[in-house]
Structure formats: C-alpha cells, structure tokens
Amino acid sequence: MAQLSPILKQATPVVVDHGEGVYLYDVDGRRHLDFTAGIGVTSTGHCHPRVVAAAQEQVGKLIHGQYTTVMHKPLLELTERLTEVLPSGLDSLFFSNSGSEAVEAALRLSRQATGRPNIVVFQGGFHGRTVAAASMTTSGTRFSAGFSPLMSGVHVAPFPFAYHYGWDEQTATDFALRELDYLFATQTSPQETAAFFVEPMLGEGGYVPANSEFLAGLRRRADEHGILLVVDEIQTGFGRTGKFWGHQHFDVRPDIMLIAKGLASGFPLSGIAASRELMAKAWPGSQGGTYGGNAVACAAAVATLDVIQQEGLVENAAARGRQLLENARAVGDKTAAIGDVRGLGLLVGSEFVTADGKPDTATAQAAQKAAAERGLLLLTCGAYMNVVRMIPPLVVTAEQIDEALDIWADVVASVTK
Numbered sequence: 398m399a400q401l402s403p404i405l406k407q408a409t410p411v412v413v414d415h416g417e418g419v420y421l422y423d424v425d426g427r428r429h430l431d432f433t434a435g436i437g438v439t440s441t442g443h444c445h446p447r448v449v450a451a452a453q454e455q456v457g458k459l460i461h462g463q464y465t466t467v468m469h470k471p472l473l474e475l476t477e478r479l480t481e482v483l484p485s486g487l488d489s490l491f492f493s494n495s496g497s498e499a500v501e502a503a504l505r506l507s508r509q510a511t512g513r514p515n516i517v518v519f520q521g522g523f524h525g526r527t528v529a530a531a532s533m534t535t536s537g538t539r540f541s542a543g544f545s546p547l548m549s550g551v552h553v554a555p556f557p558f559a560y561h562y563g564w565d566e567q568t569a570t571d572f573a574l575r576e577l578d579y580l581f582a583t584q585t586s587p588q589e590t591a592a593f594f595v596e597p598m599l600g601e602g603g604y605v606p607a608n609s610e611f612l613a614g615l616r617r618r619a620d621e622h623g624i625l626l627v628v629d630e631i632q633t634g635f636g637r638t639g640k641f642w643g644h645q646h647f648d649v650r651p652d653i654m655l656i657a658k659g660l661a662s663g664f665p666l667s668g669i670a671a672s673r674e675l676m677a678k679a680w681p682g683s684q685g686g687t688y689g690g691n692a693v694a695c696a697a698a699v700a701t702l703d704v705i706q707q708e709g710l711v712e713n714a715a716a717r718g719r720q721l722l723e724n725a726r727a728v729g730d731k732t733a734a735i736g737d738v739r740g741l742g743l744l745v746g747s748e749f750v751t752a753d754g755k756p757d758t759a760t761a762q763a764a765q766k767a768a769a770e771r772g773l774l775l776l777t778c779g780a781y782m783n784v785v786r787m788i789p790p791l792v793v794t795a796e797q798i799d800e801a802l803d804i805w806a807d808v809v810a811s812v813t814k
C-alpha cells in the first residue's frame with residue numbers, strides 16, 4: 398500500500414473529519430480549538446457557510462476555465478472586487494496558485510522590468526520552497542538544505558530583529574539600514590539590484606514585526622536607485638494583522654505586493670499586484686500557468702472578501718489581536734522561559750529561551766505538544782523552532798481567545814516547572 402512520505406511531518410496527531418469556524422473535529426469526534434488556521438489561511442474560519450455556498454454554486458457551473466484560454470466571470474469579479482482593498486496605485490493583478498508561485502512571478506517581473514539581475518532579501522524572511530523562493534528564504538536552513546545549487550543573484554541583509562540581537566528597536570534598525578548600504582558597497586551595487594523582497598512581519602522567521610523607519614529606509618533607497626520594493630503579504634494580508642495589509646501599520650508604499658493564504662479561505666489562490674505601468678513591463682508570454690485563477694477559488698475569494706468586509710473581520714482581528722497579545726504577554730511575564738512575546742493582530746508568537754537566554758527549542762516543542770493534547774492546536778516557528786505561534790481565524794471570539802489562553806497558561810506552567 399502506498400504511504401505518505403515519511404518526512405512529511407504533522408505538527409499534531411489530529412486526523413480531521415471536518416471543520417467549523419474556529420474548531421476542527423477529528424475522526425473520533427473530539428473538538429480542537431484551531432489556533433493555526435491552516436498556517437494563516439482559513440481566516441473566515443473553517444467552512445464559512447457563505448464561502449461554502451459560493452464554491453458549491455461555482456462547482457456546478459464551471460470548475461476550470463483555463464485563464465490563458467478563456468476568461469471567466471469569477472476571475473473578472475475578483476479582480477474588480479480587489480480594487481476596493483488594494484493599496485492605491487496597485488491596480489493590475491496576476492493570479493497563480495501558491496505563495497511560492499507568486500514570489501516567482503514577482504521576481505520575474507522585477508528582473509524583466511528593471512533589466513537587473515540581483516535582489517536583496519532580509520534575514521529571517523520566508524518566501525517559499527520552490528528553487529527561487531527557497532533561495533530567497535533565510536528563516537531556516539531546512540528549507541534549502543540539500544537543494545543546492547540555489548538560484549544566484551540573491552543577497553541577504555539584516556532584518557531589524559531587536560530581540561535576537563539583544564538591542565533596542567532603534568539600534569537594530571540603524572544597524573539593518575547601515576548593513577544594507579554596506580551590502581550595496583560590497584556585494585550588489587544598487588544599479589544591479591532589481592528589488593527588495595520583504596515581509597511586513599517575519600512569519601516563519603519568528604513573528605517579528607518590521608517598523609516604519611526600517612521600511613521607510615528601504616523605500617528611500619528604492620526610490621533613489623530605481624529598485625522595486627516587493628512586499629510579501631502572503632501571511633500578513635487580508636486583515637490578519639488588524640489592518641487590511643500588514644504594511645499599512647508602517648505607512649510604506651509597495652511597488653509589488655504578494656497575496657495568497659487569507660485570499661480564498663483555503664482554496665489555492667495567490668497573486669501579485671502592481672501598477673499597470675509596471676505590470677506592462679513583464680515580457681509577453683511570461684505570465685501564465687495551467688491552474689492560476691481557478692474559477693472555484695476565485696468564487697470563494699469573492700465570498701471571502703464579502704465576509705471580511707460585512708462581518709467586520711479586520712476590526713475583529715485588531716480587537717481580538719490586542720486581547721491575544723496582552724494575555725499571551727501576561728503568561729510570558731510569569732516565566733523566564735518565555736523571553737519575548739510579540740506580534741501584530743492575530744499573529745502572536747512566544748519565544749522560549751533557556752536560563753542563559755539561548756533558544757529553547759525543546760520547551761517550545763513540549764508546550765506545542767502539550768497544548769495539542771489539551772485540544773489547542775498551535776505551531777512553532779523561528780530559525781530554532783523555539784517560537785510558539787498563535788494564528789486563530791479572524792472570526793475568533795473573545796471567549797475563544799480566553800479559552801485558548803487558559804489552556805496556554807496551564808501548558809506553560811506545566812512545561813516550565
């Protein structure tokens with residue numbers, strides 16, 4: 398009998414039967430509070446009735462209307478609806494299936510539009526697993542190990558990860574920008590640099606928000622040298638951070654934005670947004686794919702936008718995010734084993750450290766496992782996998798946050814005693 402690859406590991410032993418809102422129900426009928434949301438995907442909750450209805454209706458009409466062969470209504474409707482939420486000036490869209498594909502599409506556009514070969518990424522960033530995206534990923538060596546030779550032309554500058562460096566935010570930001578200038582002088586000249594690729598908040602890299610001064614520094618250098626600023630909103634988009642886009646916390650203007658995850662409530666759909674002028678610089682024939690802009694995924698995405706807007710999910714993410722961060726900080730304050738609790742909106746991470754301040758992977762993993770046994774599903778992240786992250790759906794209620802945090806407080810007490 399065939400079996401799944403033995404290295405495809407599940408973070409929890411749960412075998413799911415069905416999902417509803419914030420809950421997953423396993424094949425034995427046990428209920429789990431899902432604070433992973435499919436790695437930040439099911440923002441409207443599992444199987445939101447409006448998303449289900451839209452997808453079911455679309456399945457009966459057209460499943461696959463291959464978008465380089467024919468145009469279909471859900472794709473046109475989604476493109477129009479996204480106009481309401483896209484940052485001003487980003488009025489042209491290309492759709493693909495996964496986050497990594499969107500990263501590759503933005504890379505291709507950046508190189509074609511500027512005629513320059515190199516890009517700069519920021520340490521701790523995660524952009525995906527395909528060869529280009531893995532080459533741009535520095536959140537952990539596991540994503541690129543054994544995969545070399547990787548793509549050339551990628552240069553890595555520091556991200557202002559103050560807690561990691563043991564500095565305050567200002568010192569970390571000054572350092573990151575100074576090193577970027579040094580990188581321009583020593584590794585890739587600005588004239589050879591096509592784009593910066595940056596997350597508004599490191600996701601896989603450990604839930605580390607950027608800051609306004611750092612991103613303004615990137616914008617200034619981009620404008621000065623004709624470099625494109627590509628903001629990877631794959632994990633932070635669609636209200637997840639308590640604003641529609643993560644970068645809106647920092648008042649910065651992207652040239653290209655990457656979208657996926659929260660876009661279609663679990664259907665594979667991703668894309669890039671840029672200005673019409675910039676998108677027109679892509680070379681003919683360079684954008685396409687068999688499954689991109691799938692009709693059912695697009696119909697689900699339109700329904701997802703309806704739910705986000707009509708149920709006030711961005712506002713809910715902001716309010717529930719404050720509650721989640723405050724309460725997670727209260728848990729962290731009670732033990733030296735949690736060195737830092739940080740996040741934006743409904744993306745909150747607790748970093749576990751040993752008594753001498755080193756990354757404590759074992760305790761983080763024990764806490765994640767103990768939480769799962771208690772019916773609270775969480776994930777880890779960070780270079781050392783020592784950050785436990787909470788990413789509940791945007792429909793989460795105050796009571797569900799309290800329920801999760803009660804479990805979390807008990808779990809942390811039990812694994813750190």
Ligand SMILES: Cc1ncc(COP(=O)(O)O)c(C=O)c1O
Nearest residue numbers: 495496497523524525600631632
């Ligand atoms: C910020 C960011 N970029 C890119 C990706 C890659 O997306 P995918 O796994 O769909 O290829 C992810 C996935 O977690 C992500 O969080």
